[in-house]
Amino acid sequence: MTSEIKQILLFGAGKSATVLISYLLDQSDRCKWKLTVVDSDLLLAQSKIKGHRNGSALSFNISEAEERRHTISQADIVISMLPPALHYLVAQDCVAYSKHLLTASYLDESIKKLEAEISRKGLLFLCEMGLDPGIDHMSAMQLIHEIKSQGAVIRSFKSHCGGLIAPESDDNPWHYKITWNPANVVNAGKTGAVYKYGGKTIEKNYKEIFKNNPTVKINGAGSYAYYPNRDSLSYATLYGLETADTFMRTTLRHPDFCKAWQYIVEAGLTDTAPFKEVVQYSDTADWFNQTIQQRYPLGSFDRYIDTVVAEADRALTRKQFTYLGLNNRHPLPPQARSSADALRYLLETHLKMARDDRDMIIMLHEVDYEKNNRLYSTKSCMIVKGDNALNTAMAKTVGLPLGIAAELILEKKINIAGLKIPVTREIYEPVLIKLKEKEIKFEDL
Incomplete structure (x- = not known):
C-alpha cells in the first residue's frame, strides 16, 4: 500500500448499505482511505457513518449533474447502491473521469453501451457484486x-x-x-x-x-x-x-x-x-x-x-x-x-x-x-x-462483497479491466476467501 490517502465514494445509504459502510470505515485506518456517503437523506447517511473520523456525508439530488460530477471526480473508486435506473448517470461520469465503479445490481443494457470506452480507459466496472x-x-x-x-x-x-x-x-x-x-x-x-x-x-x-x-x-x-x-x-x-x-x-x-x-x-x-x-x-x-x-x-x-x-x-x-x-x-x-x-x-x-x-x-x-x-x-x-x-x-451479504472488492481493487489484488461480473477466478477466489473470514x-x- 502507498501512503497516499484513497477516496471511496458511495451513493446510497439504505438498508443494504449498513454493513458495507461499517466495513469500509473499519478498514479505513489500516488501508489509508476515506469514505464519502451520498444520500438524498442526509440524516440517514450521517447515522450510518456514526461520526467516524474517516467518514463524511453529503446530500444532493443525483440528477444534479454539476455536483454529481464534481463529487465523482474527487474519488478513486465509486460504489453505487442507488436504484438500478440511476446507475447509468453515475456510470457515465465514472467513464468521463476515469473512475472504477462497483454495483450490486444486474448489468443493464445502458451500461453495456459504455463497454468499449471502459476497456479503452483501463477501468473496472464490476456489476452484480452483491448477494443475488x-x-x-x-x-x-x-x-x-x-x-x-x-x-x-x-x-x-x-x-x-x-x-x-x-x-x-x-x-x-x-x-x-x-x-x-x-x-x-x-x-x-x-x-x-x-x-x-x-x-x-x-x-x-x-x-x-x-x-x-x-x-x-x-x-x-x-x-x-x-x-x-x-x-x-x-x-x-x-x-x-x-x-x-x-x-x-x-x-x-x-x-x-x-x-x-x-x-x-x-x-x-x-x-x-x-x-x-x-x-x-x-x-x-x-x-x-x-x-x-x-x-x-x-x-x-x-x-x-x-x-x-x-x-x-x-x-x-x-x-x-x-x-x-x-x-x-x-x-x-x-x-x-x-x-x-x-x-x-x-x-x-x-x-x-x-x-x-x-x-x-x-x-x-x-x-x-x-x-x-x-x-x-x-x-x-x-x-x-x-x-x-x-x-x-x-446487509452483510449484499454489502460485504462490494466492500471487499473495493479493498482488493485499491490494493491492486484484483487487477483487471473491463465491464465484468464476478464469474472469473481472479475475482471470485480472493473475495470468497475474505467472505469466509466473515x-x-x-x-x-
Missing part, C-alpha cells in the same frame, strides 16, 4: 470449476437464494419481513421467467410464477418453496453450462408466502398503472375492493377470499390479507400513486422488522454431474443470519 446477483455467481463458479476439473460433465444445475426471516423471529402468517427495498418484493416475477428443465426450455409469465411452486428442504432451516428468476438461460452461457439438461436460478420463500402472493397478483394489487387520483379511495379496504372489481365482479374482501381463493387456502389467506391490512379502514398514504405503491406501503408498515428481529439468507446450489459413466449429486449451502434489524444478513461460507449438505 453476486455471491451466487462466485460460489457457483467455484463449484462448477471444481467439478469440471475432475473431468466431470454437469447435467443439472439449480441455484436457489432467499432473503428470509430467521425461524426465531418468524411471528406472522406471511413468514416474511422486509429486509431490503420493498419495491423489489412488489415487482418480483413481473418480467416472467425462462429456464431449462429436463432438456426443455420452459417459459413462465407473471401469472404463473407463484403457482404450484416446488419445495426444497434445507437441513436445520426447514422447507422452502422456490420460483424461477428472470432469464436463467443467459447465465447458462456465462457459467459454461449450455449443454446441461437443467439450468435454473430461483428465489426461495416460505410456501405460505408464495400461495398468498399468487392471490395478491391475481387481485391486481401489484399493478403500476397510475391512480386517477388517490382521493378516489376512502381507505385501504375501498382501494382493495375497487381494485378487485376491475377483474372480478365481486366488490368485497370476503367475496374475493370465498370465490377466487382455493378452498384449502382460504383460512390462511384471509389471515394473511388481514394481517397486511387489506380490509382495514386506514387511509392510503398521499404518496401512493398506484396499487403497487399502496401495496409497498402496506408491506413496509405491517411486515416491518422489530429492533431485535433476525433475518436469514439461504443460498443453495444443487448440481448433478456425470463422471466415469456414473451420476453424482452434490449440494452446497450457505446460511447467514443477521444480528438485528439494522445489521441484517441481507463467516459467509458454504458447506456441503
